[in-house]
Amino acid sequence: MTAHVLDRPAYSTLTGRQSHLAVHHGGALRMHPDFGLFAGVVDESPESLKALGELVRAQGTVGLVEPAAPPPVPGTEVVSSALCLQMEASAVAPAWDVAFEMLDLGDADAAEMLALATLTKPGPFFSRTHQLGAFIGVRVDGQLVAMAGERMRPDGYTEASGVCVHPDHRGKGYAARLLREVTAKILARGEKAFLHSYADNATAIGLYESLGYRGRREVVFTILKPAG
DSSP states (O other): OOOOTTTSHHHHHHTTTTGGGEEEETTEEEEOTTTOOEEEESOSSHHHHHHHHHHHHHHOOEEEEESSOOOOOTTEEEEEEEEEEEEEESSOOOOOOOSSOOEEEOGGGHHHHHHHHHHHOOSOOOTTGGGGSOEEEEEETTEEEEEEEEOOOOTTEEEEEEEEEOGGGOSSSHHHHHHHHHHHHHHHTTOEEEEEEETTOHHHHHHHHHTTOEEEEEEEEEEEEEOO
16 A cells, blocks of 8 residues: 655655755755755665765754654654644634734745744744745744744645744744744645644644644654764
8 A cells, every 4th residue: 555645744845846946866865955954864774864864964953753763763853752642734723803914925034034033943044934825924123033934845745844033032822823824825726735733732732723623633743963
């Protein structure tokens, strides 16, 4: 039975619509470090795992999103391994009126986007992550205080990601409304939306369910760095 593209979303992304961002080495590949740390292997053969280890040592830390944690990868050590709930949406909650404007973000906003992501840690975010897809945000008195956007894009799907709000501006509904807008735009293109949450984050999962997301499966997010 053929695996679903979301079972291995990072690998599906790097061998599909975002293959132009992939750095290859033998049976391993990773997203260019300016864009992200996602990586994958063709299979879990000793040759592919060896290639992944060499890629990590040459290019730096990577993250695998797989149905299970990987076997030991030569020359690397595990930074973290987390169980995540993968959720998808084929419909989204109706829009609601808000008292703030949602603005398109781009290269001119890149430094502020990186600073906000570094402060709030919504997930891996690098100097060109904002170019993986469309991002929108909210400004208050000129300051970028909230954003959400798109990341991995396996065939037929786009991941909603980068949802974050400055600590001084939380509790105003920014995250939910921005994520709803990102999701609606993905669906309007004829794709399905998906995202990931730590499996034990009941608050986040509840928010995503209120917007139309439903749990699909559990995956393991493993971060590897060069050993030593």
